[in-house]
Amino acid sequence: MNCPKCGKPMEEGVLSSASPVFWSTQVTGLPLPTQKGDVLLGKALGLLRPKACLCRACRKVVVDY
Numbered sequence: 001m002n003c004p005k006c007g008k009p010m011e012e013g014v015l016s017s018a019s020p021v022f023w024s025t026q027v028t029g030l031p032l033p034t035q036k037g038d039v040l041l042g043k044a045l046g047l048l049r050p051k052a053c054l055c056r057a058c059r060k061v062v063v064d065y
Contacts (some may be wrong), residue, residue, distance in 0.1 A: 008055060010054055
């Protein structure tokens with residue numbers, strides 16, 4: 001995949017964390033999704049690492065969840 005920002009080739013890999021990886025509109029300080037609208041970036045709480053593409057030039061990560 002090419003970077004949507006700069007067009008350079010991206011590296012394939014996975015996101016890894018000691019707690020579930022999720023997207024939220026707010027920082028709650030909790031390691032779990034707690035707000036309505038939080039999106040878990042994997043199929044289970046931390047058990048599956050979501051695949052991601054990394055652009056080192058732009059410091060951009062693209063994730064399918």
